[in-house]
Amino acid sequence: MSLPKRARFWIGVAAWTLRPVANVLMRKEWLGLEKLPKDQGFILCPTHCTEIDPVVVGHMLYNQNIMPHFMAKDGLFRTPFVGTVLRGARQIPVQRAGATAGRSLELAKEVLDEGGAIIVYPEGTLTRDPDLWPMRGHTGAARLALMTGAPVVPVAHWGAQEAFPRYAKRVHIFPRKTVRVLIGDPVDLSRFKGSALDKATLEAATTVILDDMTALLAQLRGEEPPAVRWDPKAHAQKSHGRYVARGAAGVAGIAGSGTGDGDSADTAEAALGAAPDEAVDDGAAFGAVLVDDAAEAAEADAAATEGDAADGDTTNPDKPAGDAS
Numbered sequence: 001m002s003l004p005k006r007a008r009f010w011i012g013v014a015a016w017t018l019r020p021v022a023n024v025l026m027r028k029e030w031l032g033l034e035k036l037p038k039d040q041g042f043i044l045c046p047t048h049c050t051e052i053d054p055v056v057v058g059h060m061l062y063n064q065n066i067m068p069h070f071m072a073k074d075g076l077f078r079t080p081f082v083g084t085v086l087r088g089a090r091q092i093p094v095q096r097a098g099a100t101a102g103r104s105l106e107l108a109k110e111v112l113d114e115g116g117a118i119i120v121y122p123e124g125t126l127t128r129d130p131d132l133w134p135m136r137g138h139t140g141a142a143r144l145a146l147m148t149g150a151p152v153v154p155v156a157h158w159g160a161q162e163a164f165p166r167y168a169k170r171v172h173i174f175p176r177k178t179v180r181v182l183i184g185d186p187v188d189l190s191r192f193k194g195s196a197l198d199k200a201t202l203e204a205a206t207t208v209i210l211d212d213m214t215a216l217l218a219q220l221r222g223e224e225p226p227a228v229r230w231d232p233k234a235h236a237q238k239s240h241g242r243y244v245a246r247g248a249a250g251v252a253g254i255a256g257s258g259t260g261d262g263d264s265a266d267t268a269e270a271a272l273g274a275a276p277d278e279a280v281d282d283g284a285a286f287g288a289v290l291v292d293d294a295a296e297a298a299e300a301d302a303a304a305t306e307g308d309a310a311d312g313d314t315t316n317p318d319k320p321a322g323d324a325s
Contacts, residue, residue, distance in 0.1 A: 007090040025163045032183035041112030046155040048121045049132040052164045112150045129230035136231045142205035151186040156216035184216045
């Protein structure tokens with residue numbers, strides 16, 4: 001992708017800030033790098049089990065000379081320094097609700113048309129699954145893929161949760177952890193080509209994406225995933241907000257979003273579709289401020305418009321020359 005020098009500069013600023021931290025915390029093992037598209041825009045769909053996941057994924061892409069484009073809450077763009085970096089790095093602001101929510105999808109399409117990489121977390125927030133398997137997801141990534149024809153590349157990673165466990169308050173530095181990232185083949189969504197973007201189609205396509213992500217994670221972990229994917233609704237959990245595991249009972253209880261008004265916060269999250277409440281805790285310093293599935297905001301806006309009420313480090317041969325990180 002031919003990215004403006006200004007955007008490359010600010011992405012570099014973020015990388016220079018975060019990569020040293022990531023290198024201190026974790027060794028890296030990147031598998032399947034050859035499956036990343038080099039000559040076209042694509043949507044990257046990673047698993048999500050800890051607040052530092054965006055750093056793990058962004059680090060991997062940046063070291064392949066692929067500039068990552070996350071979708072971030074629009075309020076962050078008004079934050080001193082952070083907003084400057086986000087705007088300069090050409091990240092994508094997402095409105096929480098209203099007639100302008102679909103603008104984020106338009107910007108994402110522009111990045112894809114120019115050959116860029118859009119990172120979307122289909123689960124919408126950290127997985128609620130007690131064993132950290134992918135849970136039921138949102139349909140924003142599927143909608144973006146079917147609207148644009150851009151390939152969806154599934155990614156799984158494992159190990160970052162040992163350095164910074166889900167909803168943790170501190171980092172576990174010693175012993176140094178290893179994070180393994182496995183990139184899969186593009187998801188086969190050909191069966192949905194030409195289909196109406198209704199709720200059934202989008203949910204079916206999302207299931208296919210999540211199935212591929214889960215298979216990759218099973219390969220990394222050397223374990224069998226659960227037969228039934230975790231569904232927050234089936235466990236009387238809200239789709240968004242912080243949930244804390246309590247003993248053997250697994251994931252339960254709301255720790256709050258940090259706003260002081262859990263109900264109103266959840267209402268705002270529903271309009272967005274996927275704004276991670278974990279961004280307000282100590283993990284925000286590691287990049288957890290990024291919205292995980294902000295394309296869902298555009299989906300909600302589009303659905304309303306359509307009247308759809310149903311809806312040491314491992315050696316990496318692909319590093320750019322001179323990149324020792």
